[in-house]
Amino acid sequence: MAVVARLFAVTIDCPEPVELAGFYQTFAGGDVVLSANEDFAALTTGTVRLDFQRVTNPAAPWPDGEAPRRVHLDFAVDDLDAAEAHMREQGAVLADHQPGGRRFRVWFDPAGHPFCLVDAVTQDL
Numbered sequence: 001m002a003v004v005a006r007l008f009a010v011t012i013d014c015p016e017p018v019e020l021a022g023f024y025q026t027f028a029g030g031d032v033v034l035s036a037n038e039d040f041a042a043l044t045t046g047t048v049r050l051d052f053q054r055v056t057n058p059a060a061p062w063p064d065g066e067a068p069r070r071v072h073l074d075f076a077v078d079d080l081d082a083a084e085a086h087m088r089e090q091g092a093v094l095a096d097h098q099p100g101g102r103r104f105r106v107w108f109d110p111a112g113h114p115f116c117l118v119d120a121v122t123q124d125l
Contacts, residue, residue: 009042009049010073014111017041017052023110024050026090027083028075072113076120080105083117 014020021032021041030045039054050073077083080102084094087107095106095114104118 008047009051011051011053012111012113013055014052014113015054015056016111017054020052020109020111021050023090023092027086073115074104074118075115077117078120080117080119087117 012020018032018034018038018041021043024043025032028043028045028050030043033042033044035041041052043050043052075083084105087094091110093108095108098106100106100116100118102119103122104116106114106116108114
């Protein structure tokens with residue numbers, strides 16, 4: 001199959017782009033690039049960039065049926081417990097509903113977006 005396009009970025013709506021880009025930088029690494037007006041920030045982490053754009057009062061995307069989850073990010077980690085401790089320190093909130101057992105854990109970033117920390121050993125299952 002011929003490649004027609006290459007995914008280079010995932011854009012996340014949030015009330016504070018600079019702060020949320022910094023939150024993800026604390027565990028994904030990379031560099032935060034800011035726009036002149038701070039309505040946009042990008043986190044360059046390798047082949048796919050995370051973009052954050054300002055949206056006033058975005059609805060929480062999960063698990064509320066009113067604003068269902070449309071997309072979430074998965075991050076492979078070598079030590080789930082250590083990564084979990086880091087998330088708490090950075091202001092992330094562990095979701096009440098945990099469907100993954102020891103394979104993955106669902107978290108909410110400071111803007112309310114769900115993301116998963118996935119045990120690197122089981123990430124391909």
